Amino acid sequence: MPTMLQTRPWATLIAALPLSLGLAMPVAAAQLTAAESDPVALGWMKGAPPSPDKLIMQPDSNYFSFPKMRWTVCHIRELLPTKQVSRGLGVPVPMEYALDEAAIDAVRFTPTGTQRTMTWQEAFDANYTDGLLILHRGKIVYERYAGCLQPAAQHAAMSMTKSLTGLLAEILVAEGRLDDTAPVASVVPELKDSAFGSATVRQVMDMTTALDYSENYADPQSGIWQYSAAASPLPKAPGYTGPNGYFQYLQTVKQDGPHGRAFGYKTINTDALGWIIARVTGKSVSELLSERLWRQIGAEQDGYMTVDALGTPFAGGGLSAGLRDLGRIGQLVLNGGHLHGLRLFPSEVTRNLQAGGDKAAFAAGYRGLPGGSYRSMWWVFHNTHGAFAARGVHGQTIYLDPTAQMVIVRLASHPKAGNAANDPTSLPAYQAVAEYLMTRP
């Protein structure tokens, strides 16, 4: 398995995305702490030119392995072609500050499955955090950077990209431009003969499609490898005859059982949703993210998305963005579509996300997050605070707590891809900080 990953660099990146099931990527030197694996201290890509042992680029075959990955998450565009998610030319809308960092750093919580408590500050490093932002009642109470990240830089959002794609779809549904009860084939006829054709748009949005698609990394014929090869924007290997690009690949996916019964966390649903969105609006996901979000939220920085060889942005995981801009989006969603005096989408969008999806279908198809559900590419915890979240491998999250009026954005580069590795030291911490914020003097 490591050999295969090492020889297929693009596949490594794609393959890293759908792993919230808890599957771990091969982890070299996983014992390194956050400080020991700090990409600035390790000097990756420093020097003119960097010495060979400090080099992370094409054709380096291992750029998404730990600890190199801790550099790569801030430099995706230097490795791959990308599309801009333009903020436009407006003046950024400043965020308000009410910092309370020392008190938050001292908040204690008990990591899941342990007896010993831990502080928020300890969890920051334990989770290999690159950037952490907490908003309370719309004001920044905590903001900290580490690793490769700085305020003026973009970090890979990984599968949080799915949640933003899902948000776009939910907006289109609320605006009456997309019928989520329609079969996908009626929107994208090219998908008629694939598994997606007979699924409803809603089943794609909630990932309850039944897809004959495997993420068995040991099998070179498994879906994930074919998907990765199709998705690469780099010239295909000589003799390659497979599909080119997300859309061609999606047409090859076969159905496996009835749709609607079980949640199956498969990235290709989001790429299908990206196609649906592009067909309905005439705009790509990256253009629509710019038009509906980045140009509206007073963003400070452009975002960007990786593309396939046909220019299709990777709706399932290709976004990179700045920490505070993701905070603005989190606040917008928490606010039910309001931000700095503007209504950017109907409030029912947030209500729908927060209400969650089919809990039985979720339990039938997912081992983690017991009692939870998945709705329009957002994870819903169904906890006492009604929290829901965008999540991506290696520790990315936009965590929204409506009860505490709290937004947490974490960008990270945890050595293990699956969030099962960092949930025990992050989810209880989010709840503890929420309780602190609600009860502080």
Add this chain to the structure above:
Amino acid sequence: MPTMLQTRPWATLIAALPLSLGLAMPVAAAQLTAAESDPVALGWMKGAPPSPDKLIMQPDSNYFSFPKMRWTVCHIRELLPTKQVSRGLGVPVPMEYALDEAAIDAVRFTPTGTQRTMTWQEAFDANYTDGLLILHRGKIVYERYAGCLQPAAQHAAMSMTKSLTGLLAEILVAEGRLDDTAPVASVVPELKDSAFGSATVRQVMDMTTALDYSENYADPQSGIWQYSAAASPLPKAPGYTGPNGYFQYLQTVKQDGPHGRAFGYKTINTDALGWIIARVTGKSVSELLSERLWRQIGAEQDGYMTVDALGTPFAGGGLSAGLRDLGRIGQLVLNGGHLHGLRLFPSEVTRNLQAGGDKAAFAAGYRGLPGGSYRSMWWVFHNTHGAFAARGVHGQTIYLDPTAQMVIVRLASHPKAGNAANDPTSLPAYQAVAEYLMTRP
């Protein structure tokens, strides 16, 4: 020749850059007018996915051919890995407007070598202009977009990148951080055994090095092809054993005669200068462009640069940037280092650029621009107005007229690479507009 270009897409882009000598790239359908070749009207990359006849991407082998090139100049990042030239997070400094567009459109001039006059407006299309900005006494008097360009978008600067690299070097010289009389080998020891080693930094800056480097496209062994292959950020072809990256290639270049006698317009000088700058400052050209220019000028948009497979930005031609941001830089240079109340570099930098280089050496090595010279990667016309310019193939320019206190920025996609094709309908037009601005009521 067309076959070779068509089968080496990266080479096509690199090769397009050093052609101000007047060598023409193969031009398919060059008879198409600006309107007929408009990339928006032609529908390049429209659709989800684009139909095959509208597709311009990797592994398309012809993306820099006309008329596809008229789309590509605004989308370089979608084809290749790039490094950000960050504007930082500040508030853009608005530019002042005093529009006078109708009068300027009506300005008449006589194209070089012809009898019949032409209006500025006619020249706009004749030169396949994508964006045109005129500043007079620091205020925008003319701003127009066409083709692939919009206000919120970046356009390939092509060899104008050289002028910005040269500007950085001239700043470092003025600040005493770089000795332009020193031999290059004393700054970058790795270049000791190459042609550059015995040249002075100044000879590199002014391109009076004597390099055994040919741009004979018909010879597969000529320097331009080896350079292109080395420079590509994409995985090398199987069996490739040549140099990897700009810096490795530069070490292979041999000397051909004595330095300092003749100007030779060869892009590799700028890549050597980029190495010198990186070694002296510890920062890449893209980082330094951000630090010294983009973060200081109140820029509205990030720029970006293409990179080789070691992450080295292409100092000789890799920049893409917004029209107004290039206008800010032009105004900064015209102002002798002042912009919106800040001094960003010593005034002697501008004086040195404007004074020009060795006119005899220029005449000995260049057929175009009679009476002109080349200084620190800027073209100096030595005309009555003391004009000097950044120039790039296919019609790019930042034209500075100190007498008229005028800055012109043109971004374009002329079917012919060499500026000999558009100089007759642009240089006299610049002079005519300068005279209009100086004498208008």
